Amino acid sequence: MIKLHHLNASRSIRILWLLEEIGQPYEIIKYQRDANTNLAPQSLKAIHPLGKSPVIELDGKVIAESGAIVELLISKFAPHLAPNKQSAAYSDYLQWIHFAESSAMLPFLLKVFNQYESKCGTSLKFLDSYAETEFHKVFSYLNDYLDGKTFLVEERLTGADFMLGFVVQGALQALKCESSYPHIARYIENLERCKSYQKAINIEAN
Incomplete structure (x- = not known):
């Protein structure tokens, strides 16, 4: 088991x-x-x-x-x-699985950490500007990609959604930027409707 x-x-x-x-x-x-x-x-x-x-x-x-x-x-x-490994969608699938912890996670974490540091009185220069630029670049790219899509690959739930959903949901909630990335916000809402997701949230809460 x-x-x-x-x-x-x-x-x-x-x-x-x-x-x-x-x-x-x-x-x-x-x-x-x-x-x-x-x-x-x-x-x-x-x-x-x-x-x-x-x-x-x-x-x-x-x-x-x-x-x-x-x-x-x-x-x-x-x-x-997962898509069939011989299909054209499989490379997209792998890209989005790894996008979650590479391109998407770092600027999100930097922005959150910078907020903490700023509240403590730390004067941020390079990191603050870098995080803002990278976050907007990455999340704008993803937002544009999700325009008109329900899921990341083949218009169905795949492993890529399990990986990326956590990052984008956390980012938009923590940074209060849903209005700037409406297609990501809609994508998150679609994931949250999944019965398996709702069960997982209930298990964690109890």
């Missing part, structure tokens, strides 16, 4: 959502962030040296990294959630 080590308010929601969509039996072990530091508890280090989540246990192996977990679970249990 798949075992998911799940940290609240983390990338692990991707895997919880994916497991609910797949319908494969799994066990969930929940961890809570420290109320003061907002960091993962030390107990996660007993599972993986990085002490981060998501981590799954499968076939006697401990596996970290969201993208690797998503690709592995889909390949093993839900190949219908």
Whole structure:
């Protein structure tokens, strides 16, 4: 059985959502962030040296990294959630899976961290300008791409949506910029209507 080590308010929601969509039996072990530091508890280090989540246990192996977990679970249990490897859409699929943690995540995190630093009185120059420029470039590109689309690839739910949905939902909520990227906002609403997503959110909350 798949075992998911799940940290609240983390990338692990991707895997919880994916497991609910797949319908494969799994066990969930929940961890809570420290109320003061907002960091993962030390107990996660007993599972993986990085002490981060998501981590799954499968076939006697401990596996970290969201993208690797998503690709592995889909390949093993839900190949219908990926395009055929011989199709033209497969390269788009891989691009969007990796876009989530590469192009999209960094400018989002920089903007959030810069907000914290500014509130503490730190004078930001290069980083603030860089983060703003990169965020707008990346999210404008994605917003234009999603114009008229419900999902990222083949107009159906795929692993790319599990990966990218977490990033864009967090970014638009944290930065209050829904009006600047209406197609992304609509895309998020579509994902939130998925029954498997709603189940995952309820599981995390309880």
